[in-house]
Amino acid sequence: MEKWLSLWSIGQNGTPSDFTAIKQAGFDGVEIWAEQHRSKEYLDYAKQVGFKIGMHLPFHDLNLATPDPVVYERTFHVLTEWMETLSKYGGRHATFHGGYAWSSEERDETLIRIRERLLSLNEKAKQYGIELLLENLIPDKLNYCHHIASNVEEWLDLIHEANIKACLDIGHLAVMGDNLETTIAKLGSALGAVHLSDNDRKSDLHLLPGEGENLSKDLNNYLEAYQYSGPIVYEINPYKYSLQDIIEHITKVNV
Numbered sequence: 001m002e003k004w005l006s007l008w009s010i011g012q013n014g015t016p017s018d019f020t021a022i023k024q025a026g027f028d029g030v031e032i033w034a035e036q037h038r039s040k041e042y043l044d045y046a047k048q049v050g051f052k053i054g055m056h057l058p059f060h061d062l063n064l065a066t067p068d069p070v071v072y073e074r075t076f077h078v079l080t081e082w083m084e085t086l087s088k089y090g091g092r093h094a095t096f097h098g099g100y101a102w103s104s105e106e107r108d109e110t111l112i113r114i115r116e117r118l119l120s121l122n123e124k125a126k127q128y129g130i131e132l133l134l135e136n137l138i139p140d141k142l143n144y145c146h147h148i149a150s151n152v153e154e155w156l157d158l159i160h161e162a163n164i165k166a167c168l169d170i171g172h173l174a175v176m177g178d179n180l181e182t183t184i185a186k187l188g189s190a191l192g193a194v195h196l197s198d199n200d201r202k203s204d205l206h207l208l209p210g211e212g213e214n215l216s217k218d219l220n221n222y223l224e225a226y227q228y229s230g231p232i233v234y235e236i237n238p239y240k241y242s243l244q245d246i247i248e249h250i251t252k253v254n255v
């Protein structure tokens with residue numbers, strides 16, 4: 001397995017020397033957070049240091065499942081542009097959110113729409129040599145909007161139908177209330193990346209491992225049991241921790 005860092009975790013003012021420090025701490029790769037102010041500079045720094053590169057595609061104001069054709073066109077265009085940029089840096093994977101239905105009553109028709117759109121997006125991804133990873137999201141507990149995918153069965157269906165892979169966010173999964181080992185077993189070879197952070201199973205706090213309910217306890221054993229060898233991406237709250245905190249944690253423990 002490979003140890004990666006989400007660059008969301010380093011905040012908006014990362015420097016080339018931060019990237020060197022991340023490398024020295026033993027990280028193999030970085031996941032570019034496309035929405036950061038300096039994500040393009042971060043791509044350059046990552047390349048200079050020799051990291052493996054992936055990307056978390058942008059999602060704010062971009063609803064891939066929208067009923068509005070103009071919003072969809074814009075979303076598709078922005079995601080495609082980022083995949084093109086990522087491919088120029090030799091990037092491997094692009095994690096993305098499936099968007100949401102405006103109301104839970106519209107869930108079924110929204111799922112029909114998103115199925116087609118995932119196929120189109122994957123056509124583009126293949127052109128750029130990028131592997132698309134659909135991330136599991138936290139359900140809207142009010143049941144007002146429906147986030148895609150916020151239950152495991154729906155997630156698996158979409159991944160298999162579109163022939164894409166999954167980014168398993170273990171913090172989101174805990175808030176969804178699903179079991180980690182069972183979910184890893186169900187994903188099997190469709191698992192493309194893991195997002196690692198801790199929380200209290202109620203809120204998506206993005207804590208360092210061990211500072212919440214210790215969600216990543218036994219994670220490595222489960223992943224090994226199902227022959228997973230891809231990225232484990234630390235996705236840690238930059239508003240609570242510094243890069244130094246993360247590096248100190250990493251030097252103390254293995255994943």
Ligand SMILES: [Zn+2]
Nearest residue numbers: 056096097135
């Ligand atoms: Zn995400």
